[in-house]
Amino acid sequence: MHDIRAIRENPDRFDAALSRRGDAPVSAELLAMDEARRAKIQAAESAQAEANKAAKEVGAAKGRGDEDEFERLRKLVAEKKAEIARLNEEAKAEDAALTARLAEIPNLPADDVPDGDDEDDNVEINRWGTPREMNFAVEHFEIPAVKDAMDFETAAKMSGSRFVLMSGPVARLHRALAQFMLDIHTLENGLTEVNPPVLVRDEAMYGTDKLPKFGDDSYRTEEGMWLIPTSEVPLTYIAAGHVIDEDYLPRRYTAHSLCFRSEAGSAGRDTSGMLRQHQFEKVEMVSVTHPDESDAEQKRMLRCAEDILERLEIPYRTVVLCTGDMGFGARRTYDIEAWLPGQKAYREISSVSTTGDFQARRMNARFKPAEGGKPQFVHTLNGSGLAVGRCLIAVLENGQQDDGSVKIPAALQAYMGGRTMITADGTLA
Structure with missing residues (x-):
C-alpha cells in the first residue's frame, strides 16, 4: 500500500x-x-x-x-x-x-533495481559451482531410479493435471530435504520455526498483497477461506496490527508448509514433470525488520538460501530482477536459479524479496522507536529457503548417474538412514 x-x-x-x-x-x-x-x-x-x-x-x-x-x-x-x-x-x-x-498499484522499485522489460533483462550477480559434464542427462521424471516413484497418471486420476504422487525413496528424499532446510535455518541461521495454518482469511491475503489483484491465482473454499499460495502469508501476518518494541526487531521466521496455486496465468508453461504444480511444498523465510536494516537483511536471507544449495552441491546462479520482472509487492528481488541438467538450463528455485513498508501499511504493522516518538511502519521481507519440490528436481537431476541411479548428496545421507544412492531399480543403497 x-x-x-x-x-x-x-x-x-x-x-x-x-x-x-x-x-x-x-x-x-x-x-x-x-x-x-x-x-x-x-x-x-x-x-x-x-x-x-x-x-x-x-x-x-x-x-x-x-x-x-x-x-x-x-x-x-x-x-x-x-x-x-x-x-x-x-x-x-x-x-x-x-x-x-x-x-491495485504495485510497489515502487528500489533505486538500484535495473531497468528492463522481462527476464531477459535480469542481471546476474553471482554464480556458484560448475555443472557436470553429462551426455546421459534426462529430466527428473525420466531417470530410471525415479520413474516408478513419481506417478503423474494416478495423481491425475485423483486430482487432475499438475499433481504428482511420490512414493518410496523419492518421497523420503523429498521429506529429507524439508527437514534438512529447517534444521539449517533454525539451528544455524537463527530463524524461529512456525507451523502455520494453510487456510487464511481475506485480511491475511490482503495484508500480504495477494488480494485483490491475484485472487484468481489462489484457491478459495466455499466458506470464504483461502488456501495459502505460500507460508509468506501467515508468517508475515503474525505482525499485523501490532506495535512492536524496536528492541524486539528483527523477527525471523521459517515454516515448511503445503502451498497451493491455481497457476491461472501459466497455461502451457512447464507442463512436464513436477516443475510447476498446483500443490507443492516450500520452506519459507520471513523477516520483520527496522527500516534501516531491511537491505542488509535481504542480503542475509539471500545467503541463507544460497548456502542450502551449496551444501547440496547444486550449481546455481543468482540474478537481481529487473523492474519489468519483479513481483507486485516487491521493491527488490533476487532470484536463485539452480542448474537442471535435464533441461540444460538454470531454473528459479528461490526468490528473496524486500517489500519495504508496502505490506506493513496494508496490515498496520508498526514498531515503537527506542528513543521515543510516533510508531513507524516495519519493513517485511520474504524468501524461499527453498522450494522443496524444485530442490528435489535439482538433487535428482544433478545426482543422476549413467547407470540410471541417483547419488544422494552427503548433506542428506544422515536423513536417509545413511544410504548414499537410489539405485536404478528404485531402492535405497
Missing part, C-alpha cells in the same frame, strides 16, 4: 518510479480522489462547527424567551446533524475508493 501523503508531496517522483515498471502515471487520478475525500472531510468539519455554535445558542434563545429564534436554531442543529452524517458517509466512501485504488 502506498502513502498518499508521499504521493501528494512528490507526484512526479511517484509516476517516474511507476514508469520504470512500465505502468502509466496515476498520481493525477489519485490526487483528485484524495482531494474529493478531503473536501468531504472539511465540509463535515465545517458543518460540525456550525452545529456546535447553533447548539450553544439554542439555550440562550430559550432563556430569553425568543421562541422563533429557538425553533430556527433547533431546526438548524437537526439539519446540520443530517448533513454531517451524509458528508461523513460520503467521505468514508471516497476513502474506501482511494484505498481500493491504491491497493
Whole structure:
C-alpha cells in the first residue's frame, strides 16, 4: 500500500518510479480522489462547527424567551446533524475508493533495481559451482531410479493435471530435504520455526498483497477461506496490527508448509514433470525488520538460501530482477536459479524479496522507536529457503548417474538412514 501523503508531496517522483515498471502515471487520478475525500472531510468539519455554535445558542434563545429564534436554531442543529452524517458517509466512501485504488498499484522499485522489460533483462550477480559434464542427462521424471516413484497418471486420476504422487525413496528424499532446510535455518541461521495454518482469511491475503489483484491465482473454499499460495502469508501476518518494541526487531521466521496455486496465468508453461504444480511444498523465510536494516537483511536471507544449495552441491546462479520482472509487492528481488541438467538450463528455485513498508501499511504493522516518538511502519521481507519440490528436481537431476541411479548428496545421507544412492531399480543403497 502506498502513502498518499508521499504521493501528494512528490507526484512526479511517484509516476517516474511507476514508469520504470512500465505502468502509466496515476498520481493525477489519485490526487483528485484524495482531494474529493478531503473536501468531504472539511465540509463535515465545517458543518460540525456550525452545529456546535447553533447548539450553544439554542439555550440562550430559550432563556430569553425568543421562541422563533429557538425553533430556527433547533431546526438548524437537526439539519446540520443530517448533513454531517451524509458528508461523513460520503467521505468514508471516497476513502474506501482511494484505498481500493491504491491497493491495485504495485510497489515502487528500489533505486538500484535495473531497468528492463522481462527476464531477459535480469542481471546476474553471482554464480556458484560448475555443472557436470553429462551426455546421459534426462529430466527428473525420466531417470530410471525415479520413474516408478513419481506417478503423474494416478495423481491425475485423483486430482487432475499438475499433481504428482511420490512414493518410496523419492518421497523420503523429498521429506529429507524439508527437514534438512529447517534444521539449517533454525539451528544455524537463527530463524524461529512456525507451523502455520494453510487456510487464511481475506485480511491475511490482503495484508500480504495477494488480494485483490491475484485472487484468481489462489484457491478459495466455499466458506470464504483461502488456501495459502505460500507460508509468506501467515508468517508475515503474525505482525499485523501490532506495535512492536524496536528492541524486539528483527523477527525471523521459517515454516515448511503445503502451498497451493491455481497457476491461472501459466497455461502451457512447464507442463512436464513436477516443475510447476498446483500443490507443492516450500520452506519459507520471513523477516520483520527496522527500516534501516531491511537491505542488509535481504542480503542475509539471500545467503541463507544460497548456502542450502551449496551444501547440496547444486550449481546455481543468482540474478537481481529487473523492474519489468519483479513481483507486485516487491521493491527488490533476487532470484536463485539452480542448474537442471535435464533441461540444460538454470531454473528459479528461490526468490528473496524486500517489500519495504508496502505490506506493513496494508496490515498496520508498526514498531515503537527506542528513543521515543510516533510508531513507524516495519519493513517485511520474504524468501524461499527453498522450494522443496524444485530442490528435489535439482538433487535428482544433478545426482543422476549413467547407470540410471541417483547419488544422494552427503548433506542428506544422515536423513536417509545413511544410504548414499537410489539405485536404478528404485531402492535405497
